[in-house]
Amino acid sequence: MARRGDGIEIRENSIRITFYIDKERHRETIKVDGKPIPPTPANLKYARRLAAEIRDRIKYGSFSFAEYFPASGAGAVTTLSEWLDVWLSSQRLEHSTLKGYNTCANFWKRSIGDKSIKTLKLLTLKKVIASRPDLTGKTLNNYIMALRQALDLAVSENLLSENPAANLPLVKYQKPLPDPLDRDEAEAIISSMLKRDEQVGNMVEFWMFTGLRTSEIIALKWSNVDLRKGRSLISETVVLGRHKVSTKTHTAREINLNSRAMAALKRQAVHSRMAGEHVFLDSRHGTPWEHERAFRRAFWEPCLKRLGIRYRRPYNMRHTYATIMLMAGITPAFAATQMGHSIEIFLRTYARWLDGSQNDMEMRRLEASFDKNCSLDVPEGI
Template sequence: MGRIGLGVEVRETSIRLSFTFEGRQYRRTLKANGQPISPTLANVGFAERLAAEIRTRIKFGTFSMREYFHEDDTGTGVLTVGQQLDTWLSTLRVEHSTRAGYSSAVRFWQSSTCDKFGKKLGDLPLRTMLTSHVLTALASRPDLSGKTRNNYLGVLQDALEAAVTDRVLEVNPAAKVPKAKHQKLPPDPFTREESEAILQKIGQLFPGHVFNMAEFWFWSGLRTGELLGLTWANVDLEHGIVHVRESLVRGQYKGSTKTNVARRVIMNSRSRAALERQSLLPRAKGPTVFLDPRTSKGWANETVFLKSYWIPVLKWLGIRYRRPYNCRHTYATQMLMAGMNPAFCAGQLGHSVEIFLGTYSRWLDGDRNALEMGRLEAAISG
């Protein structure tokens, strides 16, 4: 065993700090994820800086054991980035689907390479974390879309900001990492001819549950989770109203919509007819409106519908693939092309007017754009 610097003990396979706090002598082996860090030159240098910082803060009365050391079942070690992320995630009270997304981001950061030596960001002592570590981790995954990159970065920034609030960190090393520029893809609705061809083929091949759900989807504008989570208690066939109050996300019922605002959807003749037909079919024991015909139970998600019904029909018809979610876009554009009030359309889809207009501005003028260009073409040819 050797001793380098005040308060730093270098052992054969570990490094230990020694200091006196509130009249008590402490010795702490520096660890990462429960394992002692090896006594490399770089780690010894870090230990010396850490020991000096601890002495200074003890001197001025600003030292806290919680800020520097993490208690776990394997002993006391330095708090790592991975542990901070886990701690932050455990404190959140969020929906199941939101937590799943956050967990994915946490796993990404914990397993990403953050330096040229292949060190994992999750194993890095939190107080040694640099902005360059974050940038290196992001650079190691060039396949990430701009949206996913920004979502992951947001999680890291929030977790580290919590460490700043707890005075574990003085500054957030991820705060100034720029977000990726990415362009949100515009809506890609089906044409009226395409949607009618799809419904006709589904009606021929899969009448009953599948056809009723597909027609209602095309002519109601509900989000995927809202459609799959629709219950008979929220359907008023007599008055032609559907109350959208909840949704099904990742197989879990969420007691609210995506925007946390309930709405009343007024049914048209097509969506109403689909629900009337559905009401005559044998119902499951549960309250769900639309059922998987193979199980007579509600759909857990859209995967089976996609693979067994949607994709085969589009291939059969030779129609370019788009997700069933585009049924919602199709309904929005059909309303606008019919000249309906944008404010009413926005309310039916559960959008603010601003978001609705920004999303569907291309269809605001219906067929008038083509008519106006037709006049110009007539003048050119004349």
């Protein structure tokens, strides 16, 4: 057997390709119509092209055993765990999304991973979901949607005639309302943060009065800030420590900076404008923030505990700014643009605050219409 540096192994009557996925070696024989192809010059040329294509697909996360080696990949799959691995290997996704899919796959692997995909029944899947009342509806629905996608691929590959998860109902649950800080709480947090660590306080004030997403604020660069015009371009994010040149919605937006946000930036410029490209730094190390966890544990949680303020996630500073804008009479269209929402999503999320002042006005009108001097005739015994 002759080995080549391009991942090709020449055998007596066949050609084998060697490649690696997550450091695991795979060796597959090239077949046409189920039969190994002989190592002729033309077939070796084809094998080299195929090997290079497979390496590229692996690099970009789009390789699928089911597509290239159905006999040893999808065709050999018997259990749900095995098929979920094949499905995951075929996904070309952002790192954070792929991490979420792995979590979903692991849920099903632990529950019924040893079962053959050909014997899966809707009742079995329903029992798995019903056995986990400890999980939120949102979490369970994520697991259901991931399984549907995985088994849809199995149907496409003719491994299943129908998807047993297609009719698996999503769990009904009530989405929690936004839980913003009130203005007094917001101001107390900003003041306390500034006294203890000005850089962290600057970030909190800017966050509280721009409503940026967590991933957006820790990725903000001075090159995207225009202090003269009072605007900032939001076009990059940091998710799970990885930098992305896109936002959550894959749409860049320019936001207007109010006086509070501008004041925070001008103070922060003294600390970081000449230190590097990032606006906000972890003052303990002089390095950019990689994720929310370090800020939350070292600064946010101790601050709220110190002030006796009911705990909310740092993300709720985003909700705080949205409600501040609405209570100030800002139009929903402008507010939605600043937040990076569609108007539909913004109205659905913050309808409670949008309607609040109008509802109070209508109730005052109703009360004013009552004749307080008249008495109601109430039947006896009631």
